[in-house]
Amino acid sequence: MPTQSLHKRKNELANTEKQLEILSNGIFVNGELPTFKEKIAETGQFPLRPRKTEILQINVGYMCNQVCSHCHVDAGPDRKEIMTRETMQQCLDVIKYTGAHTLDLTGGAPEMNPSFRWFVEEASKLGVKDFIVRSNLTIIMANKKYHDLPGFFKKHKIHVVSSMPHWTKGKTDRQRGDGVFNKSISALKKLNAVGYGMPDSDLKLDLIYNPSGAFLPTDQASMEKDFKKVLLEDFGIHFHELFAITNLPISRFLDYLIASENYEDYMYSLVEAFNPAAVQNVMCTNTISVSWDGWLYDCDFNQMLGLKVNSPVKHIKDYNEDILNDRNILISQHCYGCTAGSGSSCQGTVT
Amino acid sequence: MKKTYYDPADLKKFSSITEWSKELGDKFFEYYGKVFEEGALSAREKSLIALAVSHVVKCPYCIDAYTKDGLQRGITKEEMMEAVHAGAAIESGATLVHGVQMMNKYEKLSM
Numbered sequence: 069m070p071t072q073s074l075h076k077r078k079n080e081l082a083n084t085e086k087q088l089e090i091l092s093n094g095i096f097v098n099g100e101l102p103t104f105k106e107k108i109a110e111t112g113q114f115p116l117r118p119r120k121t122e123i124l125q126i127n128v129g130y131m132c133n134q135v136c137s138h139c140h141v142d143a144g145p146d147r148k149e150i151m152t153r154e155t156m157q158q159c160l161d162v163i164k165y166t167g168a169h170t171l172d173l174t175g176g177a178p179e180m181n182p183s184f185r186w187f188v189e190e191a192s193k194l195g196v197k198d199f200i201v202r203s204n205l206t207i208i209m210a211n212k213k214y215h216d217l218p219g220f221f222k223k224h225k226i227h228v229v230s231s232m233p234h235w236t237k238g239k240t241d242r243q244r245g246d247g248v249f250n251k252s253i254s255a256l257k258k259l260n261a262v263g264y265g266m267p268d269s270d271l272k273l274d275l276i277y278n279p280s281g282a283f284l285p286t287d288q289a290s291m292e293k294d295f296k297k298v299l300l301e302d303f304g305i306h307f308h309e310l311f312a313i314t315n316l317p318i319s320r321f322l323d324y325l326i327a328s329e330n331y332e333d334y335m336y337s338l339v340e341a342f343n344p345a346a347v348q349n350v351m352c353t354n355t356i357s358v359s360w361d362g363w364l365y366d367c368d369f370n371q372m373l374g375l376k377v378n379s380p381v382k383h384i385k386d387y388n389e390d391i392l393n394d395r396n397i398l399i400s401q402h403c404y405g406c407t408a409g410s411g412s413s414c415q416g417t418v419t
Numbered sequence: 420m421k422k423t424y425y426d427p428a429d430l431k432k433f434s435s436i437t438e439w440s441k442e443l444g445d446k447f448f449e450y451y452g453k454v455f456e457e458g459a460l461s462a463r464e465k466s467l468i469a470l471a472v473s474h475v476v477k478c479p480y481c482i483d484a485y486t487k488d489g490l491q492r493g494i495t496k497e498e499m500m501e502a503v504h505a506g507a508a509i510e511s512g513a514t515l516v517h518g519v520q521m522m523n524k525y526e527k528l529s530m
Contacts, residue, residue, distance in 0.1 A: 236495060286488075287492075291493055
């Protein structure tokens, strides 16, 4: 279990070019497995093009109170990249006129950005249909200043989406750190107490399941059934939907795959599970990802690989949806993670 | 000459058995896929049965495949180990129940 980010440890995988090199070499260069480009070309889906921008996903910083072993952001307490109020203002200017119906704040732990509450207050005035905050749950319990977050979320009708890798303590803590399971349970109870996740409640509370190891998620609906049963019976916890997300082979998860000698088998599993139907709805076709410093990306994963959008518009200050939608999406072998099985996105399966 | 009979990489090549007998291979994989679909038993229950049988028939490929399948389905290690014990209990029971045959024969031959 890491206690520092790859960046802090000066691990070679902190270098995004090194990651892209690994993803393009080995089994993908000797013809053992087809590249993602070759694979989608088989079904006439290359180049991958956006449909319409529906989701604006803003990463407000890489700082986090946790150091999860699978984190694709390489987030942690030692990361200092934080979105400034000036960049937030540029985002607000875009939110005013974008056709996107969903605003999705992520991190790190977005709540650790000192301007987080100001940003939420300002953005919620602009009438976004679905305003998501990806909260890691433990942040609510981490410090007194965060204890009132459930009430704050409720006030602004935030849709809370939180990670919960398993309903057992052992699996959760191995992926996310000691004590994370118990703190997450306490935080979920606090959210339930103000109405989040309760049956028929408008205060949406969804959970994210991602596998704690070198395997893929299976049927989202049956996982949801299992999670609901155990969380209710054992802890009296309610939530709305479970989104199953595949771990993409980048950053700390890539580091784990290589160190545990699971990389090749994992890539085989992803390629074998390739589903052409998932390609049509993959999230880069309806999402724009904004980094802490305002750069634009096809998705949060491309952001972490340093692959800025292939468009004349590359920064939030120059945002123009028509120009942005006329671009080819940048791909590499990590994209197999979003097209395996029922597909995977920040909103769960895509088929 | 390989030093072992089993190579983990062979599991990935399982589908190649159709190359030497297409009709039978295709029929087998179609049947196999159908068996593990959701039915009167859930796919989850079938996965645990498959894991138990994998141990009883001592198939290393199957053990790898159904341990991974179980993880993917969120099956816990406690559930997996109980399934293995269920298989092991039947297997040892199958040995021990022959003890009755031994006892019968012993009694028959003894004065």
